Amino acid sequence: MLKDKNIVLGVTGGIAVYKAADLVSKLIKQGANVEVIMTEAAMEFVNPLTFQTMSVNPVHTGMFNKIEKFDVEHISLAQKADVILIAPATANTIGKIANGIADNLLTTVVMASKAKVIFAPAMNTNMYNNPIVQENIKKLNNLGYKFVEPGVGRLACGDYGAGKMAEPSDIVEYVVSSFVKKDLLGKKFLITAGPTIEPIDPVRYITNHSSGKMGYSLAKCALDRGAEVTLISGPTSLKAPKGVNLVNVKTTEEMFAAVGQYFDLCDVLIKSAAPSDYKPEHINTEKIKKKDGKDDNIDLHLVRNPDIAQYYGNKKTNQIVIGFAAETNNIIEHAKRKIKKKNFDFIVANDVTKEGAGFRSDTNIVTIIDNKGKLNSLPLMDKKGVANIILDKISDIIKNKS
Structure with missing residues (x-):
């Protein structure tokens, strides 16, 4: 379903990073080419080698890395992307993008791209329900950015409520649907x-x-x-x-x-x-019981x-x-x-x-x-x-x- 589609996956710093590795696998199984950008905080949870192995592509980690080939990395990734998917998306990254801050590779790629951007939020329940975070999400929604709603359940911090990153299969389904023609809109x-x-x-x-x-x-x-x-x-x-x-x-x-x-x-x-x-x-208001004898048929x-x-x-x-x-x-x-x-x-x-x-x-x-x-x-x-x-x-x- 995603054959020949270029997905730039932004991985930010949250415990749900472990789900992102499975997400890469599922996107590739759908035929996508996946390029991963990891923020500095994300690398505190998972080594970039994990995503490099899963995606079979170099992992992009910083604005000022040694140049391996002559292209401006954030521009080339922005131009290549059919979709930019940020999963997990922390309150910090959502807030930066909502307010036009581009201070790392991921936020800079988002600012430089015309591709559809999809967020899969993952954070503590109180943080997710914080009015500032909700205002940032609303602002991005109004600007055409898309969100895969988080699940409700027990979180890593022990709290119970909204904030769990959506399951990788649900995120992939959302990405696939984003490429489908909307010829039945409003019907x-x-x-x-x-x-x-x-x-x-x-x-x-x-x-x-x-x-x-x-x-x-x-x-x-x-x-x-x-x-x-x-x-x-x-x-x-x-x-x-x-x-x-x-x-x-x-x-x-x-x-x-x-x-x-x-x-x-x-x-x-x-x-x-x-x-x-x-x-x-x-x-019958009561269970029909079997009778003893040969004539034990029921006429229905x-x-x-x-x-x-x-x-x-x-x-x-x-x-x-x-x-x-x-x-x-x-x-x-x-x-x-x-x-x-x-x-x-x-x-x-x-x-x-x-x-x-x-x-x-x-x-x-x-x-x-x-x-x-x-x-x-x-x-x-x-x-x-x-x-x-x-x-x-x-x-x-x-x-x-x-």
């Missing part, structure tokens, strides 16, 4: 994901194999591309992307009602959930649930509505029928019996069919790749409408 997306469950009694229920991975990938990618995302999710084990408005539901009727709360204000509805089509007519009478996609597809005014069709046979035929019946702008169909395309998989094989019958069959790819192709098509529809 409100409503996305459903996962299965629903329909109770039989207090301990049993009906559900399906949906994991929610496709819907969660769509939510993350839409968020990265600038959309405001509400994610209505049935029960899953997935962690919701940071920044989405997560609405948890259990039953199909709960999902139906939740969609209704947000539908009128959304620009796009993506129905990627797999809600149960049927539910038990009656729910099922009734139809509301069809969420059909209802809101036919209720839409200016909204774009996208549906999904998880099928086992006659894939295209069934999907085309659903487009007309449910008034979709397009549908994403897949054969869940194919290897790599079923529920719970990290990959998918889909065919996108628009409301004019045009087909676009995609090869096996990860669900994030599928999500971005779906969002590309939505982006095109939005442009054609405007």
